[in-house]
Amino acid sequence: MTENIDVFRDIDDGAIRLARTLLRSARHAVIATLDPASGDPIATRVGFATDHDGTPIILVSALAAHTPALLADPRCSLLVGEPGKGDPLASPRMTISARAREIPRNTSDHARVEWRYRSHLPKSKLYVSLGDFLFFRLEPKNARLNGGFGRAYQLDASEWLSLYPVNEELAVAERGAVEHMNEDHSEAIALYARFYAQAADGNWRMTGIDADGFDLAEGDNALRIFFKEPLTSAKDMHMTLVRMAGEARAGLES
Numbered sequence: 462m463t464e465n466i467d468v469f470r471d472i473d474d475g476a477i478r479l480a481r482t483l484l485r486s487a488r489h490a491v492i493a494t495l496d497p498a499s500g501d502p503i504a505t506r507v508g509f510a511t512d513h514d515g516t517p518i519i520l521v522s523a524l525a526a527h528t529p530a531l532l533a534d535p536r537c538s539l540l541v542g543e544p545g546k547g548d549p550l551a552s553p554r555m556t557i558s559a560r561a562r563e564i565p566r567n568t569s570d571h572a573r574v575e576w577r578y579r580s581h582l583p584k585s586k587l588y589v590s591l592g593d594f595l596f597f598r599l600e601p602k603n604a605r606l607n608g609g610f611g612r613a614y615q616l617d618a619s620e621w622l623s624l625y626p627v628n629e630e631l632a633v634a635e636r637g638a639v640e641h642m643n644e645d646h647s648e649a650i651a652l653y654a655r656f657y658a659q660a661a662d663g664n665w666r667m668t669g670i671d672a673d674g675f676d677l678a679e680g681d682n683a684l685r686i687f688f689k690e691p692l693t694s695a696k697d698m699h700m701t702l703v704r705m706a707g708e709a710r711a712g713l714e715s
Contacts (some may be wrong), residue, residue: 469615476614478687480606483541483555484511485669485676485685492519493538493646494530498708503530509541510574513628513635513671515621516598517541517557518574520585523593524698531597532588535561539599545641550576555606559599571596573632580639580668581676625672627692642702649706650677656709658684670698 470476490509493502505527507519521528531537542554564571574596579585588594603619604623608614642650643666650667654660654677663679670676673686688705692698 468613470613472616472620475615476606476608477621479553479608480555480604480614480616481515481623482674483553483606484515484517484621485671485674486542486683487543490517490519491528491540491681493540493609494527494536495527496526496527497533503527508578508582508585509539510673512574512577512580513623513632514625515623515671516600517559518578519597519599520578520589520594521597522588522591523595528595531561532563537561537599539635540588548551551609553588553606553608557604558602558622559601560602560613562665564596564598570598576636577669578607583679593622621672623673625691627672627694627697630695631670631672631692634697634698637650638670638695638698638702639667646706649709652709652713653677654679654684656712657686657705659668660684675702 473533487509489506491504493504495501505525505528506528507521510518512518521531523529527537537559539557539559540554540556542552564574575589578596579589601622603618604616604621606614606616606628621665648665650665651662653675654665655662659678660679660682663682665677665679665684668676668683670679672691674685677684677686688701692701
């Protein structure tokens with residue numbers, strides 16, 4: 462008789478931070494859907510970004526196999542996590558069970574996720590406005606996080622989503638703040654990358670801000686930098702970015 466063994470670890474702050482890092486820094490993922498004709502599972506690659514609360518966002522062509530599958534049956538699973546050097550099974554990854562919800566055009570939700578998606582994936586500007594491309598929010602139910610051998614966790618969506626009252630306010634302020642930082646404060650962005658992420662010098666730009674932190678990119682490289690405490694307002698966002706730039710400058714000089 463086989464003894465049941467619980468392979469999942471207790472959820473801690475490190476697991477939550479890892480889950481959020483994988484999601485916010487990912488630019489592509491593998492999505493599994495159900496073929497509407499045969500009912501068989503199919504797995505395909507999709508471009509990937511997140512909404513302010515961390516909900517996965519995908520942009521798909523009507524010609525792709527997964528699009529009619531999602532329209533017929535919204536159940537799906539998403540795998541995020543970039544294999545590193547060596548054994549790919551030793552690299553962190555996260556599998557999310559979700560339900561897909563199409564985001565209608567000409568709505569405030571569509572405008573918000575389109576900007577975030579284009580900022581996170583600049584090459585998408587070539588096709589994001591084409592009429593046969595659709596945005597979906599993949600509303601998560603739960604997830605399985607694997608941080609490497611012996612580090613498995615099972616998480617409810619509420620444990621890793623960034624569910625804060627300030628999200629709507631930040632969504633309104635985000636684009637102006639990000640564009641201002643990229644146009645006028647490239648030095649501060651470079652300081653963030655070097656001090657908080659120990660990244661090499663480069664032409665880093667900011668791609669998004671949410672209540673938990675912000676995202677930077679340089680070519681194909683993406684970084685996630687967290688705030689010490691979640692933001693409470695758009696004013697708090699400005700003050701926090703200023704404080705972090707000063708902290709980074711002082712830390713690098715010392």
